[in-house]
Structure formats: structure tokens, C-alpha cells
Amino acid sequence: DAWAVDPNIKAVALRGAGEKAFCAGGDIRSLYDSYKHQDTLHTLFFEEEYALDLTLHHYAKPVLALMDGYVLGGGMGLAQGADLRVVTERSRLAMPEVAIGYFPDVGGSYFLTRTPGHLGTYLGVSGVQIRASDALYCGLADWYTESDKLAELDQRLDTLKWQRSPLEDLQSLLATLAVNSLPDAPLATLRPLIDEVFSHNSVPAIAARLRAVTAPDTREWANDTASLLETRSPLAMAVTLQMLRHARELTLEQCFQLELHLDRQWFDRGDLIEGVRALIIDKDKTPHWNPATLDQLDDNHVASFFTDFKPSGV
Numbered sequence: 001d002a003w004a005v006d007p008n009i010k011a012v013a014l015r016g017a018g019e020k021a022f023c024a025g026g027d028i029r030s031l032y033d034s035y036k037h038q039d040t041l042h043t044l045f046f047e048e049e050y051a052l053d054l055t056l057h058h059y060a061k062p063v064l065a066l067m068d069g070y071v072l073g074g075g076m077g078l079a080q081g082a083d084l085r086v087v088t089e090r091s092r093l094a095m096p097e098v099a100i101g102y103f104p105d106v107g108g109s110y111f112l113t114r115t116p117g118h119l120g121t122y123l124g125v126s127g128v129q130i131r132a133s134d135a136l137y138c139g140l141a142d143w144y145t146e147s148d149k150l151a152e153l154d155q156r157l158d159t160l161k162w163q164r165s166p167l168e169d170l171q172s173l174l175a176t177l178a179v180n181s182l183p184d185a186p187l188a189t190l191r192p193l194i195d196e197v198f199s200h201n202s203v204p205a206i207a208a209r210l211r212a213v214t215a216p217d218t219r220e221w222a223n224d225t226a227s228l229l230e231t232r233s234p235l236a237m238a239v240t241l242q243m244l245r246h247a248r249e250l251t252l253e254q255c256f257q258l259e260l261h262l263d264r265q266w267f268d269r270g271d272l273i274e275g276v277r278a279l280i281i282d283k284d285k286t287p288h289w290n291p292a293t294l295d296q297l298d299d300n301h302v303a304s305f306f307t308d309f310k311p312s313g314v
Contacts, residue, residue, distance in 0.1 A: 004060045010166040011062040013157065014078060022067045022091075023075025028100065032276040035267045046105070046263045049074065050256045053107050056081030057252060062167040067091050067135075068147050077106025080140065084170055086178060087132040088147040093140060096127040100279055101233035101271025101287065103240045103262060109247035110255035115139055118198035119187060121244050125203065125237050126228055130187065137185035145178035153177055193218050201245070203229065203237045204294045233271040233289045238302045246306060254311040261309045269305070 003009045016022040026049065034041035056063055056078060065082035067075075071093045079085050087093070095104035095112065104112060104124045112120030115138045123130070123138070135141035145153070153173075162169050187194070197209045207229050213222035229237065243262065247255050266272055271289050278287035291297055 001055075009061065010162050011064060011170060012059070013064045013066065014082060015066040016069055016075075019069070021070035021072075021075065022065070023072070023078060024070045025073030025075060025096075028272075028276055029280055032273060032281065035273060042267060043264070046260060049077065049106060050260060053077040053081050054253065054256055057107070059083075062170055064170060066150060066153075067093070067141065068150060072096055072129075073104075074106055076108065076111075076140075080107060080111045083167060084143065084174065085141045086143045086145060086174070087135050087141040088145060088150070089132060090147045091132050091135060091141070092129045093131075093135050094127060094129040095124055096129070098125065098127045098232040098236040098240060099275070101236050101273075101275030101289065102266065103236055103243060103259075103270075105259040105263065107252065107255060107259075109243050109259055110250070110252050111140065113244050113247045117191060117195040119191065119194060121198040121241065122194045124240050124244055125198065125206065126225060127232065128225075128228070133182035133185040134187045136181050137188050143174050143178040143180060144182055145174075149177050190218065190221065193222070197222075201241070202297075202299070203234065203241055204297065206241075207294055230294070233275060233287070234291055234294045234297050235271050235289065235302070236275075237294075238297050239270070239305055242302060242306060246309075250311055257311055258309060262305055265305055 003012060026045070031042040031045060033039075059081070062084065063082040064084045064086065065079040066086050067079050068088045069090050069092070071079055071091060073095060076093065076095055095108045097104050108124060112124045114120070115123070119138050130138070132141065132144050136144060156173055160169060160173060193213070197206055200206045200209060207226050210222040210226035210229075213219050239262065243258060246258060250258060271287070274289065275287050278284055
């Protein structure tokens with residue numbers, strides 16, 4: 001907030017600390033401990049995180065996100081609020097929440113539903129990672145450069161002569177070091193099938209359609225995707241699918257309201273605690289989801305998570 005009104009600051013650059021990631025997500029272990037100890041962190045955390053993400057979306061000055069390495073979950077919430085999102089050959093983007101029994105939040109209900117066709121539904125329901133070419137194709141990144149050029153970008157940011165608007169000056173600088181598109185995005189080839197499969201209104205129907213694919217060039221991908229869905233939390237995927245359907249008609253602020261509405265129920269009613277136990281605490285990697293399988297999902301139970309949601313006009 002101080003930077004927003006400081007005339008000496010033209011723009012804000014977000015980068016990861018360390019070599020591996022821009023941000024690999026929130027500290028879900030601490031949220032697990034908070035819930036188990038009946039503390040307040042697991043409720044306050046999301047309110048503060050979403051407020052920060054929303055601030056970035058509406059920030060008064062350009063925000064440049066250098067998305068080198070892993071950009072997962074909470075990292076996507078930070079990066080997708082930026083005006084200029086730069087990926088590299090090391091970038092791995094995902095909203096992988098369904099793998100731990102959660103749903104894509106941090107504005108995911110907004111930015112996933114603003115991707116072409118049903119690509120965002122595919123990314124949210126499956127939790128798969130994508131690389132730079134697909135990130136650009138999906139509209140989840142704006143620029144691509146090699147990671148070894150980031151040091152030069154840093155140096156040139158330090159000496160940049162601000163002449164026009166800060167956003168235009170940054171775009172001109174990036175144009176000398178980066179490109180806006182890459183060839184051979186795998187999702188561009190898969191797009192017709194993804195749009196058809198992930199237009200179905202239930203996860204069991206999506207999984208069944210994937211298993212029914214017989215075309216030689218897509219059969220392996222379809223079977224692999226169906227097998228991946230079978231490892232995810234059925235409830236998390238089903239709620240994610242309905243959340244994304246709801247969010248298509250909502251504003252950014254209302255999407256955050258919807259995610260907070262789900263958060264406030266999820267620790268008691270969702271699969272997150274079991275997912276964190278299996279994958280992070282005990283590390284047995286055998287979560288006992290409730291329900292255990294897709295065919296045990298109850299549509300009324302899934303719908304109940306949304307019953308009392310009334311978005312306010314912002």
C-alpha cells in the first residue's frame with residue numbers, strides 16, 4: 001500500500017526466493033496444524049491471502065511477475081494479478097489443489113474460467129502442470145524468455161529510463177528480451193477434445209468420456225487423464241467443477257467471495273485434512289477420500305456447498 005502512493009516507485013517486480021520456484025503454494029502444513037489445534041490461522045489465512053491477491057489485481061502501478069520455476073496454487077494467485085507475467089523454460093504452472101482434497105482458490109475460479117474454451121476446467125479439475133508454451137496459449141502468461149536472461153532483465157530494470165507510462169516502458173523493455181507466443185503448445189492440439197470432454201456437467205461423465213476415447217492420437221492422453229482423475233479427491237473435483245460453472249457469471253470480487261464461502265465449510269466438510277495427512281504428514285500417499293470413488297458422489301451433497309452463497313455486488 002505504501003509503494004502504491006510512493007512517487008519514487010514506478011512499478012513492482014515479483015520474483016521467487018531461491019532457485020526452484022516463483023512460489024510453490026501456501027504452507028498447508030501450518031493450516032492443518034491450526035485446524036487440529038482449534039486455532040484461527042486456517043480461517044484468517046485465506047481472508048488475508050485473498051485480500052492480497054485482489055490488491056494485486058487492482059494495483060495502481062504495473063506489477064511484473066517473473067514466473068521462473070514452479071508457480072503452484074498460491075503462487076498462481078500472486079502471478080495472475082500481475083499486469084506482466086513472464087514465463088521461462090523452467091516454468092511449471094498448476095492449480096494442483098484437488099491432489100490434496102482441496103479446490104483451486106486464490107482467484108482460480110476467475111482466471112481459470114477466463115481461459116479459452118474449457119481449458120481452465122481441465123486444469124482445475126485435473127490439477128496438471130503446464131509449461132511455458134501452454135501458459136501463453138491459455139492466457140495465463142504474457143511473455144516468454146530464457147531463464148538465463150533474467151539477470152540481464154534485472155540489470156536493465158535498475159537502469160531503465162522512465163519516459164512514457166511505466167507499463168509502456170516495461171513492455172518496450174520486455175519486447176527486447178522476450179516473445180509473446182511459442183510454437184507447438186500441446187494444449188492447442190488437444191483443445192477440441194478437451195473442450196468436448198470437459199463441457200460435461202459431472203466428473204463421472206468426464207471420466208467416462210475420457211475412457212471412451214478411441215482415436216489413436218489422443219487415446220493415451222485420455223486414458224492417462226482418466227487415471228489421474230481417479231487419484232484425486234472425488235469431492236474436491238466435483239466441487240471444483242461446479243465452482244467453475246458458477247464463476248463464469250461472477251466478477252473477480254464475487255469469485256473471491258465464492259472461494260471464501262467454500263473455504264469456511266471445507267475444513268469440516270471437505271477432504272483437505274485427509275489429503276494433507278496422507279501426502280504431507282504421514283506421507284503414506286494413500287488418502288482415504290470421502291466419498292472414495294467418483295460413482296459414490298452425491299449430487300445433492302455437492303450442491304449443498306453452494307446453497308447459501310449470495311454474491312454481493314461490488
